[in-house]
Amino acid sequence: MVDIKKILRTYGPKEGDRLEFKEARHNLPAEIWPTISAFANTRGGYIVLGMDDSGKPSGTASAEKLSKDLSSGIESKYNFCPVVIPQITKYNGKELLIVRVEEAQRYQKPIYVLAAGPLKGGYKRVGECDIRLTDSDVREMYVLRQGSPDALVLDIAPEDMDETAISHFKEIRKAVAPGSKTGSMDAEGLLKAYDLLSDGKVTAAGLLLFGKEEVIKRHFPAVWLDIIRIHGTKWSKDHDPFLSQLVRGNLLKVRSLALDSLERFFLQRFSYTKDMDRSDDDAVGKAVREAVTNLLMHQNYHSSRPAQVIIYDDRVEFWNAGHSLKDPELFDSPGSQLRNPLIASVFYDLKWAERKGTGMGTMIDELVKEGYPRPEIVSDLKGDVFTFTLRPFLTREKKDGQQDTLQDTHQDTHQDTHQDTHQDGFTIENRDRMVRVLLFCEVPRTMKEIMNEINMKDRYNFKKQILHPLINIGQLSLTIPDKPSSRHQRYVTNRRRQGAPVTPDGIRNKDPGGKMKG
Numbered sequence: 194m195v196d197i198k199k200i201l202r203t204y205g206p207k208e209g210d211r212l213e214f215k216e217a218r219h220n221l222p223a224e225i226w227p228t229i230s231a232f233a234n235t236r237g238g239y240i241v242l243g244m245d246d247s248g249k250p251s252g253t254a255s256a257e258k259l260s261k262d263l264s265s266g267i268e269s270k271y272n273f274c275p276v277v278i279p280q281i282t283k284y285n286g287k288e289l290l291i292v293r294v295e296e297a298q299r300y301q302k303p304i305y306v307l308a309a310g311p312l313k314g315g316y317k318r319v320g321e322c323d324i325r326l327t328d329s330d331v332r333e334m335y336v337l338r339q340g341s342p343d344a345l346v347l348d349i350a351p352e353d354m355d356e357t358a359i360s361h362f363k364e365i366r367k368a369v370a371p372g373s374k375t376g377s378m379d380a381e382g383l384l385k386a387y388d389l390l391s392d393g394k395v396t397a398a399g400l401l402l403f404g405k406e407e408v409i410k411r412h413f414p415a416v417w418l419d420i421i422r423i424h425g426t427k428w429s430k431d432h433d434p435f436l437s438q439l440v441r442g443n444l445l446k447v448r449s450l451a452l453d454s455l456e457r458f459f460l461q462r463f464s465y466t467k468d469m470d471r472s473d474d475d476a477v478g479k480a481v482r483e484a485v486t487n488l489l490m491h492q493n494y495h496s497s498r499p500a501q502v503i504i505y506d507d508r509v510e511f512w513n514a515g516h517s518l519k520d521p522e523l524f525d526s527p528g529s530q531l532r533n534p535l536i537a538s539v540f541y542d543l544k545w546a547e548r549k550g551t552g553m554g555t556m557i558d559e560l561v562k563e564g565y566p567r568p569e570i571v572s573d574l575k576g577d578v579f580t581f582t583l584r585p586f587l588t589r590e591k592k593d594g595q596q597d598t599l600q601d602t603h604q605d606t607h608q609d610t611h612q613d614t615h616q617d618g619f620t621i622e623n624r625d626r627m628v629r630v631l632l633f634c635e636v637p638r639t640m641k642e643i644m645n646e647i648n649m650k651d652r653y654n655f656k657k658q659i660l661h662p663l664i665n666i667g668q669l670s671l672t673i674p675d676k677p678s679s680r681h682q683r684y685v686t687n688r689r690r691q692g693a694p695v696t697p698d699g700i701r702n703k704d705p706g707g708k709m710k711g
Contacts, residue, residue, distance in 0.1 A: 276528030
């Protein structure tokens with residue numbers, strides 16, 4: 194429990210530049226929003242709800258309700274959601290809500306009420322007062338903001354942007370925000386709207402988000418995402434060869450391709466929301482999407498180490514350069530600390546991430562609720578590395594403590610040494626076979642060609658274990674659907690997203706030493 198007496202000793206007992214008292218019997222006071230802005234733009238501080246101006250506790254009717262109202266209201270209140278940590282405590286027999294507001298990163302300032310803008314909705318803390326930001330305050334904060342890694346200005350013109358990426362952005366933006374002007378802007382206008390252009394030159398964020406692949410390679414030669422399948426639970430030269438898909442290009446393309454590839458591996462059913470994301474994800478599907486988005490949004494793009502997603506028999510590891518600027522223990526609390534605020538701003542507007550900053554915590558809660566092991570998070574400050582480990586294949590616990598093997602009890606097919614399964618009942622071996630089929634069938638293939646590709650001889654088991662499940666979940670289609678038994682029948686992989694095919698060129702066989710095979 195938070196120590197209110199220590200706070201008062203350190204910053205009180207009267208209101209000051211780090212301490213504010215507000216009475217809040219039943220509802221959040223309207224004045225809380227300017228104060229949060231002021232603390233975030235200055236040095237941070239504490240807001241004590243349930244205490245009058247003199248520091249006398251009056252209490253709240255329900256501090257828990259106030260905390261929930263704050264957490265839900267702050268999500269869309271500001272241009273960047275500040276880190277706000279509410280905690281309930283008691284003082285002299287009265288229930289209080291202590292709200293700790295952390296100072297925003299310099300590249301997030303000014304923090305302002307979104308609907309009012311920086312001059313009318315932005316504040317700074319001077320003594321015990323919340324003062325509106327002046328023109329010079331805002332100008333200075335924006336200058337300091339250019340210090341963020343993705344704000345680096347490059348010798349690149351708007352003509353180097355990828356028109357496909359621009360069109361993809363506008364298509365999604367129109368779907369999620371039909372009245373938005375950014376949904377109809379040209380490349381230069383779009384870059385200006387998101388502060389991705391400085392004196393006619395494109396910033397690092399602008400290039401990474403919308404640039405042509407060859408231009409990105411020139412300025413960021415180590416920026417790509419490697420999706421690797423390891424047979425076994427360890428990565429060493431003594432283990433089986435693996436498949437690796439190198440995903441390269443601008444972030445809109447990389448995210449789309451990566452999710453397409455991973456959702457094929459997890460055999461998710463195809464269903465879309467208006468922003469082209471999945472609408473019927475289970476907890477694992479949501480976790481994969483959140484992990485990929487988090488990796489791309491918070492990665493240190495100036496590092497020489499490319500990001501990786503490594504799929505083992507018992508886990509999936511999402512690895513990127515760049516430690517978490519937010520303490521992983523605070524992922525459940527509102528607020529984000531962003532390494533790449535300009536990139537994040539675009540992700541927010543595409544509804545790929547939330548301003549509230551609790552996406553990771555919510556995703557973890559859903560996994561645990563469905564009985565999966567709690568994901569492992571390692572933020573290595575010294576090595577500047579962030580690793581998120583998901584375990585979607587292992588036996589998981591039910592709520593009553595009994596064990597559920599996640600195995601389809603009706604499955605009577607042959608089981609090999611790989612017994613780990615996902616909730617759909619597919620063995621790891623059959624899941625790998627299905628992924629190979631989907632990659633092989635990027636162009637239409639006959640049943641015989643497919644069986645030869647995955648080395649299956651039994652036609653009945655092939656249909657039962659591989660072909661029919663892929664068709665039933667919408668991953669594979671018949672070229673002649675009205676005549677399933679036609680001798681001219683072919684099977685082809687469904688495209689998940691427009692502009693996001695996974696071509697056979699993207700898949701390479703590697704040996705454990707990393708050498709490419711032809």
